[in-house]
Amino acid sequence: TQLLEQSPQFLSIQEGENLTVYCNSSSVFSSLQWYRQEPGEGPVLLVTVVTGGEVKKLKRLTFQFGDARKDSSLHITAAQPGDTGLYLCAGAGGGSQGNLIFGKGTKLSVKP
Amino acid sequence: AAGVIQSPRHLIKEKRETATLKCYPIPRHDTVYWYQQGPGQDPQFLISFYEKMQSDKGSIPDRFSAQQFSDYHSELNMSSLELGDSALYFCASSLGQSRSPLHFGNGTRLTVT
Numbered sequence: 001t002q003l004l005e006q007s008p009q010f011l012s013i014q015e016g017e018n019l020t021v022y023c024n025s026s027s028v029f030s031s032l033q034w035y036r037q038e039p040g041e042g043p044v045l046l047v048t049v050v051t052g053g054e055v056k057k058l059k060r061l062t063f064q065f066g067d068a069r070k071d072s073s074l075h076i077t078a079a080q081p082g083d084t085g086l087y088l089c090a091g092a093g094g095g096s097q098g099n100l101i102f103g104k105g106t107k108l109s110v111k112p
Numbered sequence: 113a114a115g116v117i118q119s120p121r122h123l124i125k126e127k128r129e130t131a132t133l134k135c136y137p138i139p140r141h142d143t144v145y146w147y148q149q150g151p152g153q154d155p156q157f158l159i160s161f162y163e164k165m166q167s168d169k170g171s172i173p174d175r176f177s178a179q180q181f182s183d184y185h186s187e188l189n190m191s192s193l194e195l196g197d198s199a200l201y202f203c204a205s206s207l208g209q210s211r212s213p214l215h216f217g218n219g220t221r222l223t224v225t
Contacts, residue, residue, distance in 0.1 A: 033213075035216075040218070040219075040221075041218050041219070042116070042202050042204070042216030042217050042218050042219050043155065043202075043216050044216070045213050045214060045215070048213065088154060088155075098143065098145040098157075098160050098168070098204065098206060098209070098214055099145075099157045099160065099168045099170060100155075100157060100214070101157075102154035102155050102156075103154060104153075104154050105154055
């Protein structure tokens with residue numbers, strides 16, 4: 001069974017700090033996606049990483065896919081209160097590309 | 113831009129009742145996916161449809177069924193509801209099945225009492 005483990009589960013930081021969220025698995029994934037979910041809303045796709053070692057940047061967010069395509073990280077620079085939310089990583093579960101296995105998520109709180 | 117529309121947003125049912133959740137994908141999207149997210153849990157894949165045919169099946173209970181109609185909207189039918197069915201049910205849509213990003217709706221919150 002493919003599993004994605006995210007750490008930390010909870011993170012509370014001050015505005016301006018940097019942080020890294022990790023997504024690890026013992027399985028190889030053809031791609032990994034990162035989503036952000038606000039309370040009462042659906043997950044919103046942030047990025048998809050496909051190639052081992054790939055690095056993608058989205059403003060202050062940097063996403064990295066491990067060389068072996070088993071892990072990924074999300075680094076946020078100079079966090080802002082607007083970054084507060086639940087960050088989920090997800091990988092294709094072997095079925096259709098929409099059959100995603102999600103990690104348990106990292107709940108980020110950025111205090112002003 | 114149009115997003116995935118789900119209705120109703122909230123639904124309260126009693127045990128053993130039935131419920132129908134509806135999903136209207138983004139225009140021209142031909143693939144829909146259903147997910148269940150329990151309180152404090154990650155989303156779990158239930159089932160998906162491509163061009164009105166079931167394309168993949170996940171952890172969907174036998175008490176649930178779903179279909180995709182000719183206008184590409186989808187309905188999730190839930191019978192003999194149990195307390196444990198209380199969750200957020202998300203629908204997502206995409207264009208095709210090959211690396212097209214998923215767009216999630218805002219979900220239907222089902223409460224079974």
